[in-house]
Amino acid sequence: MVDAAALATPAAAAPAASSLSVSDLHAWYGESHVLHGMAFEVPKGQVVTLLGRNGAGKTTTLRSIMGVMNKRKGSIRFEGRExxxxxxxxxxxxxxxxxxxxxxxxxxxxxxxxxxxxxxxRPGGMSRDTIFELFPNLKERLSSGGTKMSGGEQQMLAIARILRSGASLLLLDEPTEGLAPVIVQQIGRTISRLKAEGYTIVLVEQNFRFAATLADRHYVVEGGRVVDTFLNADLQSNIDKLHAYLGV
Amino acid sequence: MHTFLGIPTQVLFGQLTLGLINGAFYALLSLGLAVIFGLLNIVNFSHGALYMMGAFAGYILLQVFGVNYWGALVLAPLIVGAFGIVIERTMMARLYRLDPIYGLLLTFGLALIIQGLFRNSYGVSGLPYAAPPIFRAPLQLGFMVLPAYRAWVIVASLVVCLATWFTIEKTSLGATLRAATENPVMVSAFGINVPRLVTLTYGFGVALAALAGVLAAPIYSVNPNMGADIIIVVFAVVVIGGMGSILGSVITGFALGLCEGLTKVVYPQASSTVIFVIMIAVLMVKPNGLFGRAA
Incomplete structure (x- = not known):
């Protein structure tokens, strides 16, 4: 009976078990209504991207999931829990x-x-040693001031510190923004490694070429809602549509 | 008689010691203000009243409950700190999203109410509080005679200030506190209970004021206006040191106490205004205070 009831819920009906399930999400900055019914699923162990132009609502979506938006409505279920x-x-x-x-x-x-x-x-977070193996630069700089490092090193620190906590879902907001290509590559390798270790990742990106090397699924965000979605495997056949969405 | 620049050394050292003692209280009080301002962004105008409450807590503990000085040194900060926590939870917590002026009005109003209540019950003539017997014999330093209790106040204040500085700058609890001061939203997003941190920080700042009150009881008489008298100077100290700077408030507290003492020797008429003159000079050159970071 319990199984039957669980099957009736939309999350369980999705092809793979969902880590995160967002539906009809609305959010406001003061009086300004910025998310208009965001909805998407993030299956466990997958990398999902939110693509879209500046101001589409990608960052606001992550902030809403994290609960740092004061005014939000709708449903955000993480591992089945509202x-x-x-x-x-x-x-x-x-x-x-x-x-x-x-x-x-x-x-x-x-x-x-x-x-x-x-x-x-939660248990299961990365040890310091594993973190230093992933980000050797950090080990050299432990006693420096946090913001005295280069942008790339700061980005790695920002990712590294959430790996210790045992979180299973990572929300990464434009981790490659403004970084040199060699650093972007390093971050890309890190995200692949995290995926291989079983982390579920929501990646906000403007750079869809970078996103395409990592993601399983893409959601296109426009005007505070998801307007299109495709699997990474179908990216090439949708490339013209995507160019139109992103205006590149 | 020995003299230094025409001033008898006895007089010079006597005033400098007095200055150092006042400085010890400035440091303890401005430290609490700095800790509170750093995290709560509230200028705690009731700090002087809470310092006075600490002295009265010591007095009442002794007179009514027979608790001696050492007991009061532990209990008074706990009692007054708990009172501060109740104030923070029931009143101040409602103001954080509003303009800081509301926090200022609330704490100023509280100070007036607390002072009024104590004036009503105890009058304005000071109540005596004897220093514990262990400090009866003065210390013979050769160049001067130092009352032992005063030496204890300076040492105790220094130890508490340094311990506080160490906790904030060198421990993981302190790192969490500094992070919450810088970006409370981000710290919450890591799963840390920032409101509880704020409450405990306020309680700690208040406990520091109460501790200063107990330390002060045997030196200045215990009276309802003692906080109002000292707090204006302490605010000047905080402004000179830089709002929210921990080490700055400690160093500035002691240094300005010394300046005041020195002025009493050289030009006594200016001794009560010298700190404000320094404040104006510092603000003209460094608007964020000597140790303050740019806003």
């Missing part, structure tokens, strides 16, 4: 790690303090 009404700290403790677009590195903390700041919320 989180729309939870405060940000409870959402983090449920097992979602957030790497914001501005990276959120603390200037008044050293690299090590930044790395160790997020509390471990």
């Amino acid at each position: 989180t729309i009404k939870l405060p940000s700290r409870a959402i983090a403790r449920a097992g979602i790690g957030y790497c914001p677009e501005e990276r959120g590195i603390f200037a008044s903390l050293s690299v090590e303090e930044n790395l160790m700041l997020p509390p471990v919320v």
Whole structure:
């Protein structure tokens, strides 16, 4: 009976078990209504991208999932549990790690303090040794000030510190923005490795060529909602449509 | 008699020691203000009243409950700190999203109410609080005689200030606190309970004020206006040191106490205004204070 009831829910009806399931999500900055019914699924263990122009609502979507938007409505289910009404700290403790677009590195903390700041919320997080193996530069710079490092190193720190906590879903907001190609490649390799280790990742990107090397599925965001979606395998056949959406 | 620049050394050292003692209180109080301002972004105008409450808590603990000085040194900060936590949870927590002026009005109003209540019950003439017997014998330093209790106040204040600085700058709890000061939203998004951190920080800042109150009780008499008298100077110290700077508030507190003492020797008429003159000079050259970061 329990199984039958579970099967009736939309999440269970999806082809793979969903890590994250967003539906009819609305969000506001003050009076300004910016998300108009966002809806998408993120299957467990997959990398999903939100593509779209500036101002489409991609960052706001991640902020809403993380609970840092004050005014939001609709449904955000993480591992089957409704989180729309939870405060940000409870959402983090449920097992979602957030790497914001501005990276959120603390200037008044050293690299090590930044790395160790997020509390471990669930077992199964990466050890310090594994993190240093992934990001050897960080080990060299542990005592420097968090914002004294290069942009690329700060980006790696911002990703590294959410790996310790045991989060299973990572929200990465434009991790390659403004970085040199060699750093972009390194971050790409890191994300592939994280995917191989079983992390589920929502990636916000403007650079769909970068996204195409990593993602399983793409959602195109426009005007605060998802207007199209395709599997990465179908990217080439949709390339003209995508160019039109992104205006590139 | 020995003299230094025409000033008898006894007088010079006497005033400098007095300055150092005042400085110890400036440091403890401005440290609490800095800790509170850093995380809560509230200028705690009730800080002086809470310092006075600390002194009264010590007095009442002794008179009514027979708790001695050492007991009061532990209990008074806990009691007054708990009072601060209640104030933060029930009143201040409602103001964080509003203009900072509301926090200022609330804490200023609270200060007036607390002072009024104590004035009503205890009058304005000071109540005596004897220093513990262990400090009866003065210290013979050779160049001067130093009352032992005053030496204790300077040492205790220094230790508490340094311990606070160490906790904030060098421990993981302190790192969380600094991070929450810088970007509370991001810290919440890591799963840390920022409102609880804010409450405990306020409680700690208030406890520091109460501790200063107990330390002050045997030196200045215990009276309802003691906080109002000192707090204006402490605000000047905070402004000179730089709002929210921990080490800045400690160093500035002691240094300005010394300046005040020195002025009493050289030009006594200016001793009560010298700190404000320094404040104006510092603000003209460094608007963020000596140790303050640019806003």
